[in-house]
Amino acid sequence: MYSESMSTPERLIEATRELLWxxxxxxxxxxxxxxxxxVGQGSMYHHFANKQDLALTAIRRTAEELRATAEATLGVEGAAYAKIASYLLRERDVLRGCPVGRLTMDPDVIADDELRAPVDEMIAWLRGRLAEVVRQGVRDGEFPASLVPEEIASTIVATVQGGYVLARASGSPAAFDAGVRGLLALLAPRT
Amino acid sequence: MYSESMSTPERLIEATRELLWxxxxxxxxxxxxxxxxxVGQGSMYHHFANKQDLALTAIRRTAEELRATAEATLGVEGAAYAKIASYLLRERDVLRGCPVGRLTMDPDVIADDELRAPVDEMIAWLRGRLAEVVRQGVRDGEFPASLVPEEIASTIVATVQGGYVLARASGSPAAFDAGVRGLLALLAPRT
DNA sequence: GTCTATATAGTGATAGAC
DNA sequence: GTCTATCACTATATAGAC
Known part of the structure; x- marks a missing residue:
């Protein structure tokens, strides 16, 4: 139930975001x-053409929000490892999973290029952004030169997305944390 | 459409496995x-009490199959890294995702302890089994003693599960492969 | 074991009054 | 902009005949 101070379209978008998640x-x-x-039936179809239209608006907003959240942890000054750790260890509602990543398991989203596009873009952006950070780490001698930045970036994003799977399967966030700690141990600069 | 040589319950289970995936x-x-x-309506409800009952049977079978597949790559003789590589690089229908892991994103599965149980057990077993292999690797000096086997095992499973997310988001198996190669690079014994 | 009939509720809208 | 009516169809069964 959303505040009455929100406009009707706004309440619909927020409700949709919640339910899609x-x-x-x-x-x-x-x-x-x-x-x-x-909001009544008639109102909803006045503001949005159909379910897909509303979902598209909701997904785009969620993806944009996640991008900003990630940039907040990666865009600071500092060492590459520290940025990655900050991204991995940021507070998360682990048992709810990723509001964007979970859509990849939805057959109707994957079958619809328009719905899949914002999901694809957000994840592609994140992989690219993390690859940049890894590249910085290699350049600074923090990581071995043998690492391929795009690959490590994919491993990082996958560990997070898969961490949600482990957590939800076991009903506990501990599994997510374990996966993240394992990855950080593997990334840790050998001194 | 399944072979007429299969019994009615068998056809129902296989169809359910397919659709759940x-x-x-x-x-x-x-x-x-x-x-x-x-199979007709009446037949289905003759052999199975309801949708949940049939799904439970289907999920259990799929989980068992996955366990056997994993054991086939991990149960061989050899170095720990080789076993893990064999598990990670085995052939997969990447764009279809994991038939067990994907169920963790299903609200009705997570809300139902009976349906979640086989999913939880399969993933817990896999984490434990991989932890054993990592422990062997640490014991043999293949991996640094600083690694925590349970954590690395979680990272491995998460990378696979998350790799499916990346692949489905981008519509290409390449993203899965990148994540796996990154993880293998991080695990590779430094010579 | 399989089939058809029946039932209640929900899905995803469209039409037109207010 | 919002509301109620209506619609064809699907979801998830139950009942009872064959």
């Missing part, structure tokens, strides 16, 4: 969105 | 199962 696209019905947003 | 629990309807299995 919780239940995915296939598991989210227009009716559920309307109820969570306290 | 493709569309998840929330996205799979009894009707879709019946059609794929070429």
């Amino acid at each position: 919780e239940r995915g696209y296939v598991g989210t019905s227009p009716k559920a969105i309307q109820q969570l947003a306290s | 493709e569309r998840g629990y929330v996205g799979t309807s009894p009707k879709a199962i019946q059609q794929l299995a070429s």
